[in-house]
Amino acid sequence: xxxxxxxxxxxxxxxxxxxxxxxxxxxxxxxxxxxxxxxxxxxxxxxxxxxxxxxxxxxxxxxxxxxxxxxxxxxxxxxxxxxxxxxxxxxxxxxxxxxxxxxxxxxxxxxxxxxxxxxxxxxxxxxxxxxxxxxxxxxxxxxxxxxxxxxxxxxxxxxxxxxxxxxxxxxxxxxxxxxxxxxxxxxxxxxxxxxxxxxxxxxxxxxxxxxxxxxxxxxxxxxxxxxxxxxxxxxxxxxxxxxxxxxxxxxxxxxxxxxxxxxxxxxxxxxxxxxxxxxxxxxxxxxxxxxxxxxxxxxxxxxxxxxxxxxxxxxxxxxxxxxxxxxxxxxxxxxxxxxxxxxxxxxxxxxxxxxxxxxxxxxxxxxxxxxxxxxxxxxxxxxxxxxxxxxxxxxxxxxxxxxxxxxxxxxxxxxxxxxxxxxxxxxxxxxxxxxxxxxxxxxxxxxxxxxxxxxxxxxxxxxxxxxxx
Amino acid sequence: xxxxxxxxxxxxxxxxxxxxxxxxxxxxxxxxxxxxxxxxxxxxxxxxxxxxxxxxxxxxxxxxxxxxxxxxxxxxxx
Numbered sequence: 001x002x003x004x005x006x007x008x009x010x011x012x013x014x015x016x017x018x019x020x021x022x023x024x025x026x027x028x029x030x031x032x033x034x035x036x037x038x039x040x041x042x043x044x045x046x047x048x049x050x051x052x053x054x055x056x057x058x059x060x061x062x063x064x065x066x067x068x069x070x071x072x073x074x075x076x077x078x079x080x081x082x083x084x085x086x087x088x089x090x091x092x093x094x095x096x097x098x099x100x101x102x103x104x105x106x107x108x109x110x111x112x113x114x115x116x117x118x119x120x121x122x123x124x125x126x127x128x129x130x131x132x133x134x135x136x137x138x139x140x141x142x143x144x145x146x147x148x149x150x151x152x153x154x155x156x157x158x159x160x161x162x163x164x165x166x167x168x169x170x171x172x173x174x175x176x177x178x179x180x181x182x183x184x185x186x187x188x189x190x191x192x193x194x195x196x197x198x199x200x201x202x203x204x205x206x207x208x209x210x211x212x213x214x215x216x217x218x219x220x221x222x223x224x225x226x227x228x229x230x231x232x233x234x235x236x237x238x239x240x241x242x243x244x245x246x247x248x249x250x251x252x253x254x255x256x257x258x259x260x261x262x263x264x265x266x267x268x269x270x271x272x273x274x275x276x277x278x279x280x281x282x283x284x285x286x287x288x289x290x291x292x293x294x295x296x297x298x299x300x301x302x303x304x305x306x307x308x309x310x311x312x313x314x315x316x317x318x319x320x321x322x323x324x325x326x327x328x329x330x331x332x333x334x335x336x337x338x339x340x341x342x343x344x345x346x347x348x349x350x351x352x353x354x355x356x357x358x359x360x361x362x363x364x365x366x367x368x369x370x371x372x373x374x375x376x377x378x379x380x381x382x383x384x385x386x387x388x389x390x391x392x393x394x395x396x397x398x399x400x401x402x403x404x405x406x407x408x409x410x411x412x413x414x415x416x417x418x419x420x421x422x423x424x425x426x427x428x429x430x431x432x433x434x435x436x437x438x439x440x441x442x443x444x445x446x447x448x449x450x451x452x453x454x455x456x457x458x459x460x461x462x463x464x465x466x467x468x469x
Numbered sequence: 470x471x472x473x474x475x476x477x478x479x480x481x482x483x484x485x486x487x488x489x490x491x492x493x494x495x496x497x498x499x500x501x502x503x504x505x506x507x508x509x510x511x512x513x514x515x516x517x518x519x520x521x522x523x524x525x526x527x528x529x530x531x532x533x534x535x536x537x538x539x540x541x542x543x544x545x546x547x
Binding site for chain 1: 501
C-alpha cells in the first residue's frame with residue numbers, strides 16, 4: 001500500500017473550506033469506520049466532490065480493496081441510472097443531499113455523505129488486480145471506463161512524488177475534480193508523503209478560492225489549459241502568493257505563448273511551472289518537462305517519467321530514431337492501465353495492454369530527448385481538459401436522433417457539430433450539453449446543406465472545416 | 470440598445486436564458502454559469518461596453534445584481 005497514514009498520524013491530512021481539519025490518524029479512523037459497512041471486496045460507485053466525505057469514500061475503497069467507480073456528483077441523472085444498470089454496483093457512496101436518486105437503503109451516513117446498499121450483490125466478478133474505474137477523461141456519456149490496477153496507481157504515484165520532489169510540507173489546493181485522473185493524482189501523491197490537502201470545489205474565478213488558498217498557505221495548484229487561460233485573464237501575475245511554490249499543468253497542450261509566460265513568471269518569482277503529459281489510460285502521468293528547462297523549452301511536452309519510456313513510430317510501423325521526425329507517440333511503463341471496461345462483464349478482464357500504450361498523439365523529439373506534441377492521429381478533442389472522442393460524439397447524436405446526418409470536428413475547447421437540418425441545431429446542442437456536463441460554449445452546432453463525403457461515403461472532415469468553420 | 474438592454478443581453482446570450490431569469494441569476498445558479506461561462510460573460514460585457522474589467526471586479530461579479538454595481542465603477546449605469 002502506497003499510503004501509510006499511521007506514519008504521519010499527527011500531521012494534518014485535510015483542511016476543507018468549511019475550516020474542518022483532519023489529521024492522518026483521524027482519516028485512518030474514518031476510513032476504518034466506513035469500511036465496516038462494506039464487508040467484502042465489491043464494486044462501489046463513488047459520486048465525487050472535493051469534500052471530506054468524497055475523499056473518505058475513495059481512501060476507504062483503495063485501502064480495503066473495494067473497487068470504486070469514480071463519477072462526478074453532478075452527473076446527469078439518466079446517465080447515472082444507465083451506468084448503474086450496466087455495472088450493478090453493490091453500494092453507492094454519494095452526497096447525502098442526493099440519496100433519493102438511488103434505489104436502495106441507506107446503511108450509513110457521515111461527513112454529509114450516504115452509503116446506499118443497492119439491491120445488487122456481486123453481480124459481476126472483479127479481476128483480482130482491479131483497483132479503480134475512471135472515465136476515459138472524456139465525458140461523452142459513454143459507459144467506457146479505464147480499468148486501473150493497484151500496481152498502476154502505486155507506480156504512477158511513486159514516479160510523480162519523485163519528479164515533483166513532494167514532501168510532507170506541501171499544501172496543494174484542489175483545483176480539479178477527484179473523479180478526474182489528474183485531480184486524483186494530486187490526492188494520491190500528497191497522501192503518500194504526509195502532506196496536507198486543501199480541499200475545495202471553488203474555482204480560480206471565485207474570490208473565496210483565493211481567500212482559502214491564502215489563509216491556509218497553499219504551496220501548489222494544478223490546472224488544465226483552460227485554467228491557465230483564466231489565470232492569464234485574471235492578471236494572475238500581479239497577485240502576491242508568497243507560499244506558492246509549484247504550478248502544474250496537464251490535460252491538453254497549453255498555448256505555447258502561455259507556456260512561455262507562466263514559465264517566465266515562475267523563473268522571476270522563484271517558483272516552479274511544470275508542464276506535464278498524461279491520460280487516464282496511463283493512470284495519470286506519462287511525461288513532464290523539468291521546471292529548470294521550462295522556459296528554454298517552451299511549447300515542449302517533456303520526457304518520460306521515471307520507470308516509463310516514450311518512443312515514436314512512423315507510418316510503416318518502424319521506430320523513429322532521428323530527432324525532429326514526427327511519428328505517433330507510444331509509451332511503456334507500469335502505469336499503463338489494464339484496458340477498458342464497456343460493461344459489467346468486462347470487470348473480470350485481465351491486462352490487455354501489457355504495459356504499452358498508443359497515445360493517439362503525434363510527436364517529435366529533439367537532440368536533448370525532449371518531446372513535443374505536434375498533432376493528433378486519433379479523432380478527439382481536449383475540451384476543458386477532458387478528452388472527448390469525435391466519432392463517439394457522432395454516434396451518441398445519431399443514436400439519440402435517429403436518421404440524423406451529422407459530423408463532429410473542431411479544435412480544443414470548441415467542438416463543431418455539423419447537421420443538415422436547421423431545426424436540429426438547438427436540440428442537438430441541448431442534448432450534448434446535458435449528456436457531457438460541459439459548458440455550452442464548448443459546442444458550436446452548424447447547419448450545412450450537405451456533408452461532403454468521398455466515394456466510399458466517408459465524411460471529409462478537413463473539407464467540411466475549410467468550408468464552414 | 471440601451472445600456473440596460475445590452476447588460477441583460479450579455480446574460481441571456483451567454484447563459485441562454487430569458488430576460489426574467491437573467492435578472493435573478495448568480496454564479497453557479499444555472500449549469501451554464503460555471504467558471505467557463507463566467508469567462509464568456511466577462512468577454513460579453515467587455516465587448517458590449519468596450520471596457521476592460523479589473524481582475525478584482527471579475528472575481529466579484531458573482532450575480533446579475535452585483536454586476537450592475539461593478540459597472541457603475543466604470544461610469545456605466547444599467
